[in-house]
Amino acid sequence: MTPSPARHMPVTVRMFTQRFSSTPRGAHLARHLAVHRLHDWGVPYGCDVSDVAALIVAELAANAVTHGRVPGRDFEMGLGLDGRTLRIDVSDSRGEYRPAGPGALASPEAGTVGGRGLLLVEALADRWAVLDRLPVGKTVRAELDLPIWICRADVGARRL
Structure with a gap:
């Protein structure tokens, strides 16, 4: 008797990329388009994942517009949904202005000016x-690591 091949769940990779003007309006549109795209992918408006993703996109887009802006250049937002992980990428053209990275951010108690917005990203x-x-x-x-179940108003809970 030969062993049966291992059963694998099919993986659907969803990807979306869009460029926006490096303006507050561009940042606003990026957040709205992100939650709209997630809704199309089965992550409904108003659920925890959608709300957290909206906050992260809003912060990263605002940073790209405020600190990463190069006149005449856009910023780019990318979303990827691969299995149970949602990836949010926000790119800008200014490489020399870099956040310190995870674990090295300014704290509100330190009295520093920059880095506080990324504390939100680090927390979420x-x-x-x-x-x-x-x-x-x-x-x-x-x-973001997604939960196994995503609640949908139209069909109850569904497995993602």
Whole structure:
């Protein structure tokens, strides 16, 4: 008797990338488009995952517009849903202005001016990092581990 091949759950990788103007309006549109895309992928508006993703996109897009802006250059938001991980990437063209990275952020008690917004990202994301972007710039990536069940108003709970 030969062993049967291991059964694997099919993996659907969903990816979305969009460029936005480096303006407050561009940051606002990025947040709205992110939750809309997640809703299309089965993560409904108003659920915990959607709300957390919206906050992370809002913070990273605001940082790209405020600190990463290069005149005439856009910023880019990317979303990836791979199995049970949601990846949020926000890229800008300014590589020399870099956040310190996980675990090295300013604390509110320290009285420092920068880095407080990324404390929110660090608190909400399961992982985050700052990556080099080729040919120029940086990408701040945040990842969320998704629960097995996502609640949907139209069908109750569904397995993701």
